[in-house]
Amino acid sequence: MTNDFIELYIKSSDLQSGICFGCVWAGNDFVDFLKNTDIQNKILALLASQIFLFDVFIENIDRRVEKPNLKIDKNNNTFVIFDHELAFSFLERFSFLATDNTWIKGHIFYTYLSQISKEDWDNYVEKFITKVKTIDNNFWDFVKKNIPKQWQNSGEIERINEIQKYLNTEIQNINVFEQKLKNIFSQ
Numbered sequence: 001m002t003n004d005f006i007e008l009y010i011k012s013s014d015l016q017s018g019i020c021f022g023c024v025w026a027g028n029d030f031v032d033f034l035k036n037t038d039i040q041n042k043i044l045a046l047l048a049s050q051i052f053l054f055d056v057f058i059e060n061i062d063r064r065v066e067k068p069n070l071k072i073d074k075n076n077n078t079f080v081i082f083d084h085e086l087a088f089s090f091l092e093r094f095s096f097l098a099t100d101n102t103w104i105k106g107h108i109f110y111t112y113l114s115q116i117s118k119e120d121w122d123n124y125v126e127k128f129i130t131k132v133k134t135i136d137n138n139f140w141d142f143v144k145k146n147i148p149k150q151w152q153n154s155g156e157i158e159r160i161n162e163i164q165k166y167l168n169t170e171i172q173n174i175n176v177f178e179q180k181l182k183n184i185f186s187q
Contacts, residue, residue: 031073044077045120048109050131051070051079052107052110057170065108125182129174
């Protein structure tokens with residue numbers, strides 16, 4: 001992410017003008033996931049919930065109806081997610097975008113997940129929280145060891161440290177975060 005991209009976003013909100021890249025081609029068996037695409041099975045429903053919850057956890061304000069950053073295979077069995085150019089909005093650069101949490105209602109899975117039963121939703125949240133609790137120092141050591149070499153001496157390692165600090169604080173207060181998630185559709 002460059003400062004030029006941020007300035008472009010602030011001035012025009014035209015995300016199509018940003019330069020983005022990917023690292024793995026998913027193949028021709030995947031198509032764009034559109035707002036009304038039917039989620040037909042429990043595995044896909046669980047994946048949708050985990051993507052949504054992860055996006056809320058990292059404050060990824062960029063997986064929205066207009067730009068889902070998500071593909072689904074032609075058999076409706078799995079997703080491919082990508083393009084987190086506006087993730088981690090809690091970093092100073094994007095905090096202005098996520099301060100009131102209205103972005104959550106624009107998430108590609110918000111409408112679908114808001115229609116499931118409270119029991120299913122609470123179950124999804126509990127599964128997600130179990131995974132989040134596994135994030136520890138070993139995880140962060142692995143991340144820092146495996147980032148591109150050119151990032152290790154730029155300013156990126158400081159951003160990773162900021163992300164680590166923020167998410168570790170969320171994990172330390174996991175009960176508060178879990179309750180926020182369970183109540184997300186009652187707001």
